[in-house]
Amino acid sequence: MPDHPGLARGSRLIEEDAASPAVRAVYEDIKATRRVDRVNNFWRALAVHPPTLERTWESVKQVMAPGALDPLTKELLYVAVSVTNGCEYCIASHTAAARARGMTDEQYGELLAVVGMANETNALANGFAVPVDEVFRTVS
Amino acid sequence: MPDHPGLARGSRLIEEDAASPAVRAVYEDIKATRRVDRVNNFWRALAVHPPTLERTWESVKQVMAPGALDPLTKELLYVAVSVTNGCEYCIASHTAAARARGMTDEQYGELLAVVGMANETNALANGFAVPVDEVFRTVS
């Protein structure tokens, strides 16, 4: 089993050759769906609790599939949430995914500019206790 | 001056006809840039502190202009951050802005699905203390 010099606080990662058949089936589906050779650490950590691995993968697979929004836009949204929450792992993995889907430096800069501005104006709206305009309350 | 039956906790809104020339100039620029007839409450609340009004408007105008990301994508990102922070005003106003730029119900559903999933997996990555994969650390 490989060594993990950067292994964080007691986290355990289930290696592919140590995985149960059920876990291995999820790993194979991840690799096939994403066309990658290696399952990234997030899934190998979730494999400690197989029901969470299976449910989360099924949900992510469904949610991130192409639909009314294209896959790059979905990755940008994922980064926006992860940056707002300060989740280092998720920023790293979804920035990589967005780059793999074609995100340019310019797009990344604009993404972060919007995310920064939204976090600022969220605070300003709270602080100034701005009442919602009637026009925003109407379902069109 | 109009009445504000829904006026929240002590918030003050600077009406257009009560605004100083500097504030009115910002109001006019907002209306012209966005092609709207009315300045929404966010800006009328910020007008209590004109330097914040001016700086915030200049920044938002620059950041939300068409660029490497299109205006609809930028509004979706704004909604994603605002939902994550639970900012009611900003969810309402930027959802309205996204709809004005063509967001469909289907897109809104997918946006919220991605935002929900990102918030879930951010928590899972934290809880399982997932170490960042070496492959995500490389600048390509």
Added chain:
Amino acid sequence: MPDHPGLARGSRLIEEDAASPAVRAVYEDIKATRRVDRVNNFWRALAVHPPTLERTWESVKQVMAPGALDPLTKELLYVAVSVTNGCEYCIASHTAAARARGMTDEQYGELLAVVGMANETNALANGFAVPVDEVFRTVS
């Protein structure tokens, strides 16, 4: 017992004349310490669980007393946290407390400007994954 037309979701407030002697003693200490005639709703809600009321009041009384930081600065810090968390009650009550301690409109505008900017740059630092400068790691 007075009516509470604005009473939020099932919250219960323990009125002064319905309070147990232990709760009433806290109420009296709040009024004496702050030189106010009325105990605000926060404490009347906590009184549903007297140990939490007593412990929280003792802590707040200690922490907010004049010390190396003056009381107005402490109220400004309380507002900064509450705005960042989007806690409507705490924004309202601590803004009122700051105003009672002399906060001007200009100071409130600058406070919110700093809080907004800090929330923006927190997001930018996360998004750009900025490494901490060596010089900031040294205890002087």
Added chain:
Amino acid sequence: MPDHPGLARGSRLIEEDAASPAVRAVYEDIKATRRVDRVNNFWRALAVHPPTLERTWESVKQVMAPGALDPLTKELLYVAVSVTNGCEYCIASHTAAARARGMTDEQYGELLAVVGMANETNALANGFAVPVDEVFRTVS
């Protein structure tokens, strides 16, 4: 170009001698305004996207200038927000800035005590669903 042994996840930093003239002009203004010899990593990371560098620096310069609140108070507020958001970089850089402006250990202890207490009572106000007192809703 210097080595960055602590360089985080793929972040890029634009060195001064590799910067474009526009970026270098911002760097010079940062050093002159703050009377420092070195531009800290935050700005060198933002320089990957020059419009964000320029806009953010102009905003920070304006917001953090002396005004109705003094510069130390503004740094304390910045730390309060950064601690609440758990932004390691911003805690480190603004704690250093506050120390440079004279913050003592005693003041830092009280700052964190207030920030801790505010985060606690924000949660209690949410959990007990405390309704805002009428008296806090009035603009004086």
Added chain:
Amino acid sequence: MPDHPGLARGSRLIEEDAASPAVRAVYEDIKATRRVDRVNNFWRALAVHPPTLERTWESVKQVMAPGALDPLTKELLYVAVSVTNGCEYCIASHTAAARARGMTDEQYGELLAVVGMANETNALANGFAVPVDEVFRTVS
């Protein structure tokens, strides 16, 4: 169709008699699983986007089922997260669910006390930049 006097900002709720067969099937499963007569608003709002309704209900049903943790403990955990995030709807609905599973006032008071204290010490750990003890890094 019933009237919704308290209907928030443009939210739409899909009534049971206006639901598609697929949505109605989820509604029936919710009522049968929880032994309730009425589907609460959360699900009626999600029904605007049926894939999100179906996926979220399947996930919640799986996650909240009795397992290694009992259902009351799971509801307490749900409240703890919702209070930390300041999600009014989720605090209200999961507090009601916890009460339906037997939560007493005393338990609710202790739950909120722990949640408040955890939010406080999270901030203190951030602010004092406490390094993780080696002993906490070991997987036992």
Added chain:
Amino acid sequence: MPDHPGLARGSRLIEEDAASPAVRAVYEDIKATRRVDRVNNFWRALAVHPPTLERTWESVKQVMAPGALDPLTKELLYVAVSVTNGCEYCIASHTAAARARGMTDEQYGELLAVVGMANETNALANGFAVPVDEVFRTVS
């Protein structure tokens, strides 16, 4: 005095043999109350500001004592909040505390599953602006 190779950003830790009598008394109470041989870093960092050390320890001791909720449940709640806030130190220390009180891998998996789901549905409730059901507003 021992070396701290992993010492984070300028944090100072007050060693037991360098502590003042008042700080040492708290350390002794922590060790006696928890039946441990070593005071963990959190308290050694707070000791830089003795009033915060004393107050926080007294509060934590009171809040985490057995009551209407058992100590393991309280630790699970602490982890839930810490995961939601992304506080690495608090996740590590309270996960260790929960394991010391008997938390199994299965329970940890379910805990994180609930926390993840709660964070997801908090976002969905915000995004869909779900109005609180009347039935949840009634105090029973």
